Amino acid sequence: MLETLEGLGQEAGEALRAIQDKSELGAWRSAYLGRRGKITDAVKAVGTLPPDERPAYGRRANELKRALEAAYEARAGELEKQSAVSARAADQVDVSLPGRPPRPGRLHPATRTLREIYRIFAEMGFQVYRSRDVETDDFNFTWLNMPPHHPARDMWDTFYTTQPGVILRTHTSPGQIHAMRQYHPEPIRVILPGMCYRYEQITARSEIMFNQVEGLAVGEEITMADLKGTLVDFARRMFGQGRQVRFRASHFPFTEPSAEVDMDCILCNGEGCRVCKYTGWLEILGCGMVHPVVLAYGGYDPAIYSGFAFGMGPERIAMLKHGIEDIRHFWGNDLRFLKQFG
Numbered sequence: 001m002l003e004t005l006e007g008l009g010q011e012a013g014e015a016l017r018a019i020q021d022k023s024e025l026g027a028w029r030s031a032y033l034g035r036r037g038k039i040t041d042a043v044k045a046v047g048t049l050p051p052d053e054r055p056a057y058g059r060r061a062n063e064l065k066r067a068l069e070a071a072y073e074a075r076a077g078e079l080e081k082q083s084a085v086s087a088r089a090a091d092q093v094d095v096s097l098p099g100r101p102p103r104p105g106r107l108h109p110a111t112r113t114l115r116e117i118y119r120i121f122a123e124m125g126f127q128v129y130r131s132r133d134v135e136t137d138d139f140n141f142t143w144l145n146m147p148p149h150h151p152a153r154d155m156w157d158t159f160y161t162t163q164p165g166v167i168l169r170t171h172t173s174p175g176q177i178h179a180m181r182q183y184h185p186e187p188i189r190v191i192l193p194g195m196c197y198r199y200e201q202i203t204a205r206s207e208i209m210f211n212q213v214e215g216l217a218v219g220e221e222i223t224m225a226d227l228k229g230t231l232v233d234f235a236r237r238m239f240g241q242g243r244q245v246r247f248r249a250s251h252f253p254f255t256e257p258s259a260e261v262d263m264d265c266i267l268c269n270g271e272g273c274r275v276c277k278y279t280g281w282l283e284i285l286g287c288g289m290v291h292p293v294v295l296a297y298g299g300y301d302p303a304i305y306s307g308f309a310f311g312m313g314p315e316r317i318a319m320l321k322h323g324i325e326d327i328r329h330f331w332g333n334d335l336r337f338l339k340q341f342g
């Protein structure tokens, strides 16, 4: 009986030394020292022995049990220490490795285009005037010569809010009214950049949010020649001095006369290609002489004052400039696209 006990003690000791991982300790403990453990059973077995063998067996069994408990504690301590050491080693910084260079951020292509537009107009004496994204129906439509129920409003698919008369601006033109009401009767030369919103189907060509840059000049004796000179100069500073620019008659409710400005296609130089739909021309903006009704809503007497205005889409301009074929890239947050700029 004593021999079996010694054999069991040895087996338990070896099994304990073989354990390399903390997680196996629990299983060992219940196999040998648990309520149904082999050592526990061996201690209990003292009762089955003939009385004269009991004292020696009992003493040895208890001794073994205490020794194994102590060995268990020691092994647990060792493994704990080992795992802390290896965790620290794994965590160590290898100072001999080359550093990882921080990657500098860069400006979004829409921001870059906006800044280029600001710079060009700043050189021509235009200041930046900012106005709100959430507008009233009056600013966005009525005071731009589109009274309630006027069919021209259909040209702008609008996001309405739950508050009657409050909408997201569909264009930057309402900023014209804000600027005029703030400055009249002083002369004005401003550009009005900002985000616009339209309730549209999102496609490669149209987004529900996009930037616009509006321009407004008001004063005495401002003529269509000023408008043409400013915009031809802008197109050439933006796209290159040799560019051809043409003014095509158009219609906007807030200008009279109105025009759209085209430039010879920068991809095919006017030969005709897919981008210019084989016309040789690319449309870059809308413009016109500020309508007398709009001047009056802005606080200027149209008998004395006149002005010109224009509006362009910087994302569209960036698309033309960089050959970007899908407007959805701008707000897609795909680094593979964004990293190509700057």
Ligand code: DAH
Residues within 6 Å of the ligand: 170, 171, 172, 173, 214, 215, 252, 255, 285, 286, 287, 288, 289, 309, 310, 311, 312
């Ligand atoms: N607001 C127009 C639009 O969103 C663009 C525009 C055209 C603005 C002609 C103007 C302008 O100031 O004169 O489509």
